[in-house]
Every structure is written in structure tokens, then in C-alpha cells.
Amino acid sequence: MRRILSTLCLALCFTALSHSSTADAQQAVRNREYDIKAGYFFFFGGYVQWPSNPFQGAEKEFVIGVLGSNPFGTHLRPGPDGFVIDSSQFRNSIGKIQRKRIKVIEYDSVDEFEMNYRPCHILFISRSSAPGSRAETVQERVSVALQKTKGQPVLLVGEAVNKRESESIAASGVTICYWNDLNADRLKMIINRQAERNAQLTIRAPLLHLSIVTLL
Amino acid sequence: MMQNLHDLSIRIKLIGSLVTVVSVVLVLSTVAGLVEHYQSSKAAMVNQFSVLADSLGEASTTALAFFDDETGAEVLASARLEPKLVFVQTFDSAGNRFASYKQSDSVSDDVLLSPGQDQILFKGEFLHVSKPIVYEDEVVGRIYLRASMRSLYATTRHKVYLATLSLLICLGIAVLLGSLLQRAIAKPIQQLAAATKKVAREGDYSARVDITTGDELGVLCDGFNTMLEQIQQRDRELEKHRTHLEELVHERTSRLEAQTQELTDSNERLERSNQELDDFAYIVSHDLKEPLRGISRYSSFLAEDYGDQLDQAGHEKIETLQRLCLRQENLIDSLLHYSRVGRAEFAIAPTDLNEIVEQVCDMMHVTLDEQGVDVRVPRPLPTVKCDSVRIAEVYRNLMTNAVKYNDKPEKWIEIGFLQHGQENTNLLKQDGVVFYVRDNGIGIREKHQQSVFRIFKRLHARDKYGGGTGAGLTFVKKIVERHGGKIWLESTYGDGTTFYFTVEPGVVA
Numbered sequence: 253m254r255r256i257l258s259t260l261c262l263a264l265c266f267t268a269l270s271h272s273s274t275a276d277a278q279q280a281v282r283n284r285e286y287d288i289k290a291g292y293f294f295f296f297g298g299y300v301q302w303p304s305n306p307f308q309g310a311e312k313e314f315v316i317g318v319l320g321s322n323p324f325g326t327h328l329r330p331g332p333d334g335f336v337i338d339s340s341q342f343r344n345s346i347g348k349i350q351r352k353r354i355k356v357i358e359y360d361s362v363d364e365f366e367m368n369y370r371p372c373h374i375l376f377i378s379r380s381s382a383p384g385s386r387a388e389t390v391q392e393r394v395s396v397a398l399q400k401t402k403g404q405p406v407l408l409v410g411e412a413v414n415k416r417e418s419e420s421i422a423a424s425g426v427t428i429c430y431w432n433d434l435n436a437d438r439l440k441m442i443i444n445r446q447a448e449r450n451a452q453l454t455i456r457a458p459l460l461h462l463s464i465v466t467l468l
Numbered sequence: 469m470m471q472n473l474h475d476l477s478i479r480i481k482l483i484g485s486l487v488t489v490v491s492v493v494l495v496l497s498t499v500a501g502l503v504e505h506y507q508s509s510k511a512a513m514v515n516q517f518s519v520l521a522d523s524l525g526e527a528s529t530t531a532l533a534f535f536d537d538e539t540g541a542e543v544l545a546s547a548r549l550e551p552k553l554v555f556v557q558t559f560d561s562a563g564n565r566f567a568s569y570k571q572s573d574s575v576s577d578d579v580l581l582s583p584g585q586d587q588i589l590f591k592g593e594f595l596h597v598s599k600p601i602v603y604e605d606e607v608v609g610r611i612y613l614r615a616s617m618r619s620l621y622a623t624t625r626h627k628v629y630l631a632t633l634s635l636l637i638c639l640g641i642a643v644l645l646g647s648l649l650q651r652a653i654a655k656p657i658q659q660l661a662a663a664t665k666k667v668a669r670e671g672d673y674s675a676r677v678d679i680t681t682g683d684e685l686g687v688l689c690d691g692f693n694t695m696l697e698q699i700q701q702r703d704r705e706l707e708k709h710r711t712h713l714e715e716l717v718h719e720r721t722s723r724l725e726a727q728t729q730e731l732t733d734s735n736e737r738l739e740r741s742n743q744e745l746d747d748f749a750y751i752v753s754h755d756l757k758e759p760l761r762g763i764s765r766y767s768s769f770l771a772e773d774y775g776d777q778l779d780q781a782g783h784e785k786i787e788t789l790q791r792l793c794l795r796q797e798n799l800i801d802s803l804l805h806y807s808r809v810g811r812a813e814f815a816i817a818p819t820d821l822n823e824i825v826e827q828v829c830d831m832m833h834v835t836l837d838e839q840g841v842d843v844r845v846p847r848p849l850p851t852v853k854c855d856s857v858r859i860a861e862v863y864r865n866l867m868t869n870a871v872k873y874n875d876k877p878e879k880w881i882e883i884g885f886l887q888h889g890q891e892n893t894n895l896l897k898q899d900g901v902v903f904y905v906r907d908n909g910i911g912i913r914e915k916h917q918q919s920v921f922r923i924f925k926r927l928h929a930r931d932k933y934g935g936g937t938g939a940g941l942t943f944v945k946k947i948v949e950r951h952g953g954k955i956w957l958e959s960t961y962g963d964g965t966t967f968y969f970t971v972e973p974g975v976v977a
Binding site: 288291292294295298299340341342343344346438439458459461462463464465 | 529531534536538539542561562604606608
């Protein structure tokens with residue numbers, strides 16, 4: 253009995269410890285991941301070319317839509333004049349993309365997205381659902397986003413846990429889909445060039461030629 | 469050292485100056501060229517690698533933006549096309565090393581420059597360039613590159629080597645050209661110098677310089693030749709004149725010698741004849757006196773023995789005979805005396821003339837007192853080298869004459885002397901003393917002044933002024949002349965006479 257108890261205790265402690273350390277590591281990776289992904293919005297503004305006047309007000313604001321849980325936290329936060337990007341990639345906060353104010357529109361759920369969708373430059377499809385709303389799958393968010401933005405010049409950016417999932421999301425029509433290469437400790441992406449063309453977007457060659465990019 | 473330089477031949481100086489100028493110019497231009505080349509190469513290198521850093525940085529932007537170090541390294545790998553590029557390193561915005569390129573494994577990956585603005589640094593054998601990588605005004609990273617300057621150094625070394633080589637070749641050419649060119653200048657000068665040396669050392673004026681150039685040197689050489697020609701011409705003329713002069717002198721000398729000989733001969737003849745004359749006079753007078761004495765004696769005998777047989781006229785005739793005999797004897801005595809004066813040796817000794825004059829006055833005191841003559845000596849007479857007896861005779865004769873030929877109631881005689889510069893007279897020679905005897909007598913007419921010294925010359929009747937043979941002044945003249953002196957007179961008829969004479973041996977004191 254005693255032996256069983258002690259073993260149980262040990263197992264509990266171990267489990268508790270290992271669980272908590274894993275959670276911290278995940279949190280750290282997560283922080284770093286969205287730090288980088290927030291910075292990438294700035295670069296997408298440069299490396300992707302939208303058709304002129306894609307929607308009303310596009311010349312004044314650079315609009316980023318976030319579907320699902322907003323994972324960027326303080327890396328993408330409201331500033332005195334629109335939103336600002338706080339990324340370790342930049343020494344200062346970035347307040348302008350394509351020399352325009354940044355506007356972020358959050359859509360917590362698929363329903364809300366369907367109801368309130370406004371045209372945007374980039375629509376980020378989060379991996380996870382926003383807390384407090386109905387749990388939805390990534391697939392659901394992707395399909396509603398595809399459906400809602402079909403034929404519009406919107407850069408859909410998705411994210412997946414691994415490459416396989418990323419490939420399937422990209423294959424479903426999302427232009428750029430991130431995935432974490434844990435072996436290489438790199439954030440990589442898959443680009444669907446057909447989707448790019450469908451959305452009347454042009455991604456500049458330097459981005460396409462990066463080794464972290466897989467073209468579909 | 470400076471002196472040595474001064475003494476160098478003009479040939480060496482010319483070549484030396486040419487070489488110096490050429491080498492200075494060449495060295496300066498070469499150094500300037502090398503420096504310029506080095507500087508411009510450095511500037512070009514800075515420019516090249518600055519641009520290269522920019523383009524590599526720009527090419528790395530995407531890789532940096534998306535953390536793609538693999539692509540970053542690929543981008544940098546293109547640097548291998550530039551062999552000077554040794555090392556390239558990119559940094560992300562946080563300053564972490566991002567991607568790098570190394571020319572070879574042995575290359576150090578030290579980064580010399582800190583992050584910041586554009587930095588360019590030459591250090592060691594390398595050019596270091598550091599530049600920020602900017603994407604749309606945002607600094608996304610930094611690129612650092614290091615380029616080897618070995619090739620620049622090698623090129624520079626090669627250029628220095630080439631420049632030195634060309635410098636040496638140019639110097640060689642300068643020396644060659646210099647020695648060719650200097651001939652045109654130095655050769656005439658050297659010839660001129662050689663000719664001048666020949667003229668100066670050997671006195672050879674036949675030296676000539678054979679230069680026909682039309683420049684200043686030609687003018688100089690022509691002038692030199694002309695000068696020498698003139699000197700030679702003058703020499704020849706001088707030689708001619710000298711020869712002529714010698715001939716002339718020779719001729720004159722021989723003529724003079726002949727004349728001298730002639731004179732000596734005639735002098736000897738004269739002396740001989742004088743001597744003969746003196747001897748003759750002596751013999752004649754001596755021999756003449758003998759019969760004269762006989763005549764005189766016999767006339768006395770006649771008067772004594774036959775006096776009573778003679779009448780008055782006979783007595784008178786005998787008296788006249790006796791008087792004539794006496795006179796004849798006096799004349800012969802005078803002649804004897806004269807010849808003795810001419811023949812006798814003189815005893816020359818310092819003589820005080822004051823004593824002489826005193827003696828004479830003593831001798832004549834009877835006459836002087838009788839006539840009431842005042843003898844004046846204004847100042848003491850000097851001592852003179854002479855024969856005292858003869859000089860006394862001179863004074864006695866002159867004083868006797870002075871007393872004798874005087875018709876004035878108050879007679880006086882002045883005995884004195886004149887010294888050069890003391891009196892305003894033109895009677896004096898340049899030096900010496902002139903003695904004089906002055907009286908206030910009857911004077912001598914000018915026409916007679918020259919004949920008074922002739923022997924037996926009397927100006928007046930035989931019995932007038934006390935008679936006399938008329939030989940006194942002849943003696944005086946003879947004595948003075950035998951003393952090497954001269955005698956002359958000044959007289960105003962009716963007022964008086966002054967006799968001047970000099971004595972050659974001169975005044976002692």
C-alpha cells in the first residue's frame with residue numbers, strides 16, 4: 253500500500269512538474285510565434301501586391317481581419333492612431349503598413365464573421381477558437397472565409413500545427429498557411445499560387461524563393 | 469664639400485644638374501602618380517564594396533524579414549564572384565549573427581565594426597564595411613563585409629617597381645643625353661679653359677680655340693682668339709721697338725764713348741799743354757830774370773861809375789832803364805807766382821775765414837789806417853775747407869783792389885757771404901755759400917767787367933791808382949778755380965763793385 257502510495261505521489265509530482273514545464277514551453281513558443289507572425293503582416297504589406305482600390309477605404313487603412321481567437325496579444329495592439337505592431341523584429345513599433353494606418357477587425361466566431369464581414373487586405377484565420385464562444389474547427393473557419401471572400405482581393409493567411417495540416421488548408425484555397433517546423437525550429441509557410449491568382453494578388457519573387465516557403 | 473663641388477668640371481656639373489632635374493621631376497611625378505593611383509584605387513574600392521554591401525544587404529532583406537538564414541546564406545554565397553571579398557556576415561535586427569560567407573575556412577569571422585551607421589575602415593590588409601539593411605525605412609538587419617587589399621597592395625607594389633625601373637631607365641637616358649648635350653656647351657668651355665691655362669702657365673700666346681658656333685660661347689671664343697691675336701701683334705711690335713731701342717742705345721752709347729774718349733784725350737792734351745805752359749812760364753820767367761838782373765846791375769854800375777860823365781838826360785835814361793827793369797822783374801815775378809799757383813799742391817783744411825780776414829787786415833793795417841777805410845764784417849764768416857794761405861791771398865788781393873780803386877772820401881769795404889734761401893738774390897746756386905767783397909769804389913764799366921780777370925790787364929794808366937802789374941785778379945781767379953769755385957762781379961760804374969766767389973769743398977760750420 254505504502255509502496256503504491258509513494259509511487260502514485262511520485263507519478264503525480266512528475267506529471268504535475270512535466271505538465272507545468274510543457275505548458276511554459278508552449279507558452280514561450282507561442283509568444284515567439286505570434287511575435288514573428290505579427291511582424292510578418294508588415295512584410296506581407298510589402299511583398300504582396302494588391303490590385304488598386306480593392307475595396308472602399310483601402311487607400312487610407314490597411315485592414316487586417318482576425319477570424320477566431322486573436323493570438324497576437326500585445327504584439328498587435330491598439331495605438332494612438334490605429335493599431336501598432338510590436339515585434340522583436342523591429343526596434344520601434346510599426347504603426348503603418350504600406351504607409352497606411354493599421355486597422356484590425358476581430359471576428360470571434362464564424363457566425364459573427366458571416367454577419368459582420370467587412371473587406372480587408374489580410375484575413376488571418378486563427379488556429380484556435382476564441383474563448384467564450386462556440387468551439388469551431390479550423391476547417392469551419394477556413395471554409396466560411398473562403399466562401400465569404402471568394403473573388404475578392406484578400407490575402408488569406410492560415411496557420412496549422414504541422415505541415416500536413418498546413419498543406420490541406422492551403423490546398424483548400426488559403427493563399428498562405430504557416431506551419432511550425434519543430435525540427436528546424438523554424439516557422440515555415442506554404443503558398444497556394446492558384447489561390448494567389450484567384451484573389452488577383454501578386455506575391456513578389458523574393459518571398460516565393462525563400463527556403464521556408466513551399467509552393468503548392 | 470662645397471668647395472669640392474665648386475671645383476668639379478663643368479661637364480660633371482652639367483650632367484649632374486640635368487640628372488638632378490630629371491630625377492627630381494621623375495621622382496615627384498612618379499610619387500604623385502603612385503599616391504594618386506593608390507588613393508583613387510582605395511576610393512574605387514570603397515565605392516565598389518560599399519555598393520556591394522548595399523546590394524548584398526538588399527538581397528538579404530527578404531531572408532532577414534522571414535528569418536530564412538538558409539536563403540540568407542545562399543544570397544551571400546554569390547559574393548564568391550568577387551575574389552577580393554573574404555568575409556561577409558549579416559545580422560538580424562537584434563544584432564544576432566544571421567548568415568555568413570567565408571572565402572575559405574581559414575578566414576577569421578571576427579567582426580571589427582559595431583552596429584550603427586555606414587562604416588568604412590581600412591585596417592590591416594583589409595577594407596571593412598558595415599551597413600544597416602533597411603526595408604521600407606525599417607532597419608531589419610546589418611551587413612558586414614571584409615575585402616582583402618592584397619591585390620591593391622600587389623598592384624601598387626608592381627607599379628612602384630615599374631616606376632623605379634622607368635626612373636632608372638630615364639636616369640640612364642638623362643645621363644646619356646646629358647653627356648651628349650653637354651658636349652655642345654662643355655667642350656668649348658673646356659677648350660677655352662685649356663687654352664687659357666696654356667697661355668697663363670706657359671705664356672704661349674699662339675694658343676687658339678677652334679670653335680665656330682654662333683652662340684655666346686662662339687662669341688667668347690672669338691673674342692679670346694682676337695685678344696690673343698692682338699697680344700701677339702703687340703708683342704711683335706714691342707719686340708721690334710725693343711730691338712730698335714737697343715740699336716739706338718748701342719749707337720748712342722758708342723757715340724758717347726767716343727766723345728768721352730775724345731774729351732779725355734783732349735783733357736789730357738790740355739793738362740799736358742797746361743803743364744808744359746806752366747813749366748815754360750816758370751823756366752822762361754826764371755831764365756828771363758837772370759839777364760834782367762844783369763841789366764839792372766849794370767845800369768846801377770853805369771850810374772855809379774859813370775854818373776859824373778852823364779848829363780841830366782843820361783841820368784834820366786838810366787833811371788828809366790832801371791824802372792823798366794824793375795817793372796820787368798815785377799812782371800816776371802807775377803808770372804812766376806802765377807805759374808806757382810797753377811803748379812803747387814793745395815793744403816786743404818778747415819779754415820776759419822774770420823781769422824783769415826783778421827790776418828789780412830793786420831797785414832794791410834798801415835794802408836787801411838792811412839786811407840781811413842772802414843772794413844765791415846756784418847756777421848761772422850763760416851769755417852770753410854780750403855787752403856788758408858791761398859784764400860788769404862784772395863781776400864788780400866780783393867781788399868787791396870777795393871782800397872786802391874776808390875776815390876771816395878769815406879771808403880769802406882764789406883766782407884760777407886750769402887747763403888741759399890737767406891737773401892733775395894739770384895746769384896746763388898741751389899746750395900752752398902757765396903762769399904763777397906764789396907766796396908764803394910770807382911766801379912767797373914760793364915764793357916770791362918769780363919776782361920778784368922785777364923793777366924796783366926790794367927784798365928787805367930800805368931801810374932794811376934798806385935800802379936801794379938795787373939795780375940792780382942788773375943791769381944784770385946786761378947785760386948778760386950783751383951778750389952773748384954767760380955768768381956764773378958757786379959758793379960755800377962762810379963758807385964762800387966762787388967766780387968763774388970764760391971769754394972767747392974764747401975762750408976764746414
